[in-house]
Amino acid sequence: MSNIVLQVENLHTSFFTRAGEVKAIDGVSFYVREGETFGIVGESGCGKSVTGLSILRLLPEPAGQVTEGKIILEGKNLLELSKKEMRAYRGKMISMILQDPMTSLNPVYTVGDQIAESVRLHQDLPENMVEAEVVSALRLLRIPDPEMRIKEYPFQLSGGMRQRVVGAIAMSCRPRLLIADEPTTALDATIQAQYIALFEDIQAKTNVAIIFITHDFGVVSRICDRVGVMYAGKILETAPTREIFKAPKHPYTAALINSVPQLDKKDEKLFSIEGQPPSLLNLPPGCRFYPRCTVSMDICKEQEPPEVKLDDNHSVSCWRVK
Amino acid sequence: MTRFIIVRILQAIVALIGIAVIVFFLVRVSGDPMALIASPNMSEEQYQKIKESLGLDKSWGEQFWIYIKDMARGDLGESLIREKPVTTMIGESMPNTLKLTVPSFVLSMILSFFLGVMAAIYRDSFWDQGVKFLAVLGQALPVFWVAIMAVLIFSVYLEWLPVAGMSTPAHYILPVGTMILFMLPGMMRLVRSSMLDVLDSEYIKMARIKGLPERSVIWKHALRNALITPLTIIGMLLPSLVLGAVISEQIFNWPGMGTMILQATFERDFPVVQSITMLTAILVLGINLLVDILYAYIDPQIRYQRA
Amino acid sequence: MFGIGKKKAYTGLSRGTRIVRSLTLIIPSIVMVIMIIIALFANLGWIGLPDVGLAPHDPNSTNPRDKLLPPSFIEGGKSDYFLGTDRLGRDIFSRVLYGARVSLSVSLIVILITAVIGTILGILSGYKGGRTDAFIMRVTDVALSFPALLLAMLLWVAIGPGYWTVVLALSILGWAGYARMIRGESLRIRESDFVAQAQVVGASTWRIMFRHIFPNIVNSLIVIMTLQVGMMILAEAALSFLGLGITAPTPSWGSIVADGRSQLDRAWWISAFPGICIGLVVMAGNFLGDWIRDKLDPRLRQL
Numbered sequence A: 001m002s003n004i005v006l007q008v009e010n011l012h013t014s015f016f017t018r019a020g021e022v023k024a025i026d027g028v029s030f031y032v033r034e035g036e037t038f039g040i041v042g043e044s045g046c047g048k049s050v051t052g053l054s055i056l057r058l059l060p061e062p063a064g065q066v067t068e069g070k071i072i073l074e075g076k077n078l079l080e081l082s083k084k085e086m087r088a089y090r091g092k093m094i095s096m097i098l099q100d101p102m103t104s105l106n107p108v109y110t111v112g113d114q115i116a117e118s119v120r121l122h123q124d125l126p127e128n129m130v131e132a133e134v135v136s137a138l139r140l141l142r143i144p145d146p147e148m149r150i151k152e153y154p155f156q157l158s159g160g161m162r163q164r165v166v167g168a169i170a171m172s173c174r175p176r177l178l179i180a181d182e183p184t185t186a187l188d189a190t191i192q193a194q195y196i197a198l199f200e201d202i203q204a205k206t207n208v209a210i211i212f213i214t215h216d217f218g219v220v221s222r223i224c225d226r227v228g229v230m231y232a233g234k235i236l237e238t239a240p241t242r243e244i245f246k247a248p249k250h251p252y253t254a255a256l257i258n259s260v261p262q263l264d265k266k267d268e269k270l271f272s273i274e275g276q277p278p279s280l281l282n283l284p285p286g287c288r289f290y291p292r293c294t295v296s297m298d299i300c301k302e303q304e305p306p307e308v309k310l311d312d313n314h315s316v317s318c319w320r321v322k
Numbered sequence B: 001m002t003r004f005i006i007v008r009i010l011q012a013i014v015a016l017i018g019i020a021v022i023v024f025f026l027v028r029v030s031g032d033p034m035a036l037i038a039s040p041n042m043s044e045e046q047y048q049k050i051k052e053s054l055g056l057d058k059s060w061g062e063q064f065w066i067y068i069k070d071m072a073r074g075d076l077g078e079s080l081i082r083e084k085p086v087t088t089m090i091g092e093s094m095p096n097t098l099k100l101t102v103p104s105f106v107l108s109m110i111l112s113f114f115l116g117v118m119a120a121i122y123r124d125s126f127w128d129q130g131v132k133f134l135a136v137l138g139q140a141l142p143v144f145w146v147a148i149m150a151v152l153i154f155s156v157y158l159e160w161l162p163v164a165g166m167s168t169p170a171h172y173i174l175p176v177g178t179m180i181l182f183m184l185p186g187m188m189r190l191v192r193s194s195m196l197d198v199l200d201s202e203y204i205k206m207a208r209i210k211g212l213p214e215r216s217v218i219w220k221h222a223l224r225n226a227l228i229t230p231l232t233i234i235g236m237l238l239p240s241l242v243l244g245a246v247i248s249e250q251i252f253n254w255p256g257m258g259t260m261i262l263q264a265t266f267e268r269d270f271p272v273v274q275s276i277t278m279l280t281a282i283l284v285l286g287i288n289l290l291v292d293i294l295y296a297y298i299d300p301q302i303r304y305q306r307a
Numbered sequence C: 001m002f003g004i005g006k007k008k009a010y011t012g013l014s015r016g017t018r019i020v021r022s023l024t025l026i027i028p029s030i031v032m033v034i035m036i037i038i039a040l041f042a043n044l045g046w047i048g049l050p051d052v053g054l055a056p057h058d059p060n061s062t063n064p065r066d067k068l069l070p071p072s073f074i075e076g077g078k079s080d081y082f083l084g085t086d087r088l089g090r091d092i093f094s095r096v097l098y099g100a101r102v103s104l105s106v107s108l109i110v111i112l113i114t115a116v117i118g119t120i121l122g123i124l125s126g127y128k129g130g131r132t133d134a135f136i137m138r139v140t141d142v143a144l145s146f147p148a149l150l151l152a153m154l155l156w157v158a159i160g161p162g163y164w165t166v167v168l169a170l171s172i173l174g175w176a177g178y179a180r181m182i183r184g185e186s187l188r189i190r191e192s193d194f195v196a197q198a199q200v201v202g203a204s205t206w207r208i209m210f211r212h213i214f215p216n217i218v219n220s221l222i223v224i225m226t227l228q229v230g231m232m233i234l235a236e237a238a239l240s241f242l243g244l245g246i247t248a249p250t251p252s253w254g255s256i257v258a259d260g261r262s263q264l265d266r267a268w269w270i271s272a273f274p275g276i277c278i279g280l281v282v283m284a285g286n287f288l289g290d291w292i293r294d295k296l297d298p299r300l301r302q303l
Helices: A048-056 A083-089 A111-122 A127-140 A159-171 A189-206 A217-223 A241-246 A251-258 A298-302 B002-029 B033-037 B044-053 B060-073 B086-121 B126-140 B143-157 B169-199 B202-209 B214-232 B234-251 B257-266 B270-298 B300-306 C015-041 C092-128 C130-145 C148-159 C163-190 C193-200 C205-242 C253-261 C268-296 C298-302
Strands: A004-017 A020-033 A037-041 A064-073 A094-097 A177-181 A209-214 A226-231 A234-240
Touching: A004 A048, A004 A209, A020 A037, A020 A048, A020 A064, A020 A209, A020 A226, A020 A234, A037 A048, A037 A217, A048 A064, A048 A094, A048 A177, A048 A209, A094 A159, A111 A127, A111 A159, A127 A159, A127 A189, A159 A189, A159 B202, A189 A209, A189 A217, A209 A217, A217 A241, A226 A241, A226 A251, A234 A241, A234 A251, A241 A251, B002 B060, B002 B270, B002 C130, B002 C148, B086 B126, B086 B169, B086 B214, B086 B234, B086 B257, B086 B270, B126 B169, B126 C268, B143 B169, B143 B234, B143 C205, B143 C253, B143 C268, B169 B214, B169 B234, B202 B214, B214 B234, B214 B270, B234 B257, B234 B270, B234 C130, B234 C148, B234 C205, B257 B270, B257 C148, B270 C130, B270 C148, C015 C092, C015 C268, C092 C130, C092 C163, C092 C205, C092 C253, C092 C268, C130 C163, C148 C163, C148 C205, C163 C205, C193 C205, C205 C253, C205 C268, C253 C268
Parallel strands: A037 A209, A037 A226, A094 A177, A177 A209
Antiparallel strands: A004 A020, A004 A064, A226 A234
């Protein structure tokens, strides 16, 4: 087994609003290994993006704060770093790709400038080497004519190409961990497939650990090695992708998988989950999925289910799993 | 880029001719300019002489042609009351107006950008609340009244600042302050909201993800984008600048163009008013042209599209 | 439900904030209503009752024995003159009440005129696009950056002073703000399916503009109109202050402030009170405008 790059332990993140404390992340633990892709799947608002921003320590302050837990990157707890030390980690050790390629590049600077900025910041290179490094980052993302592209502005590029540039910025310093927050959601289906293939390629070349955040189980099956299913601030089930598809243990996981259209099961009716996720402002006691669960029991209403380890890689929090 | 500038200059010239036509005929359509000048005890002979000297005996078409020709040569005609060329009158009063408007404009810009950006960065802080309060007050209170109240307090009661004149730096404080009040609140508010929009954007998040220090995030990535919107409306500050100058000069007896044109208006000295209106039109078009070019420089998208 | 950095996460309002919010609606509304009542009922001469009204004195009747009296609540003031008198012994309170008429009526008329012109040109520009759009927008740019003050001076010279000179001076340039905003809105609506549908069934340009686009920009229009109340009152006041407004002896707030300038060292009250009135109405108008905008069309916020 290769090394663990990132270990998140019992992470709690809250937003302190005028209405009260919103527990966006309520005790999340997971790890990612070198060269592995860990998927975080869930409906919008379940806290998956907040998890990414918590790791980077870029929560909107002062409202958002990590209240408890550890985020250990290669032996260092990121939550104990000073602001300055944390900045040195960002872009160099951990990087992130945001969802919308149309807005995540600065419109007034060229592609080259925006990548070079990162290179200059984190790599102690003589100025004449910077451009070569920028070009190599563009090559890594398989952007054609990199020498030409560096002089172009974001508005001159297509959406798919922009998202590759965002990837090039993120990968320019060969980080150990890449957080991809719905990087393919805004792209067309064909471009999406290309982009996912690109991820595999990059991972093979750089051995980067990837956290892939998505709401789409279809995408998960194509790229993730292991998955955590997140619901209302908590990971309900973690397992290797193949296993989770074959035998989901949590009713929520099963429901999510059933809601993915599958080509080989044409006749089956597409499943959708009734109801809304609970308000994170005042979580009721008991299982947070209870109100929408179709197989709930009495105990589910009163007590929160503990995490049960089925084996080394598979754990689940549900009263039906013993 | 060059083509874009040339097209814009041509458009500006067409617009200028359009305005010249409107101004010229507005003064004439409304009545015989002679009626404005003639006094009842004027003899018929005098009347005809003045009419000829002003070229008012010719047809409108001819008059317009002469007017355009003269203007192109830099001859703006002669004041009816003062019997001086309008250019001389402008030459005499312009320096004083510039002494007032230039520092006011520069200070307003510096202050509004600084305060607006700071308010956006420290959103909802005490500082931000202060800026917002200032903007609300500044956009509601009539500036001429605030200026008069300032005179009442600082000159009449406290006797700290002089009421009128322009001999010492202290004489500049109230007039310049008055003009700043015309431009600052609106601009400050716009800079703040523009900066807030930019700070909320994804590329600012991306800049932070890169590990850039907050300094670069704000001054390199945010500011340039935040400047685009306020810059496009800098031309629209001209009305405030003119109104500010006239009111400030009027209140503090400042011998500038504002005082001059106001007096000319009350004396119905139409060549003066007409010429200054035309000069302002040229200024307006010139500023719009400049803003367009500046805008193209800051926003690469415009530069490329129109190149 | 909520995402990072999205404002929605912070919408939980405490009771205190809600009370403050509603006060920013109630107080400006009260101020506005009072000002409208004052403008209408300063005197009822306009419905044939010249002796009835809120104003205790004729605003123009001079009284040489009561010159420069301070307000009644200050030592030396007479109870007859609530806000004191000017150098001709005219009652400031009555003059301020009458002054509301000029300020409010001028701004109302100008807003109506400019809104109509601006809306037509804005829709035309946004819907037609192309050369029509380019031309209208160039003219709009010029109108937006041309000083209304100079136009007012030009008109003063050309057609002489008067109520309609002021209205004309503010209207000739005032439409441009509407045109620009309405154009933006129309541009957006032009792309919607119901407009395409109307085009397919062969509706005329004018029909599409007014039956299909106009109803969808009414909200924005109302917002802009409310926000213009304050601006127009300020503009009228500035013109009156400079002597370019309604001519004496008709009192207007701006001209009363100007009247008081020469007596500043002896009678501050002449200038002070009309200015406070202007500030109050304009602030009320702006707060109402902000409130209506937040309700009807929050997208206009940044503008």
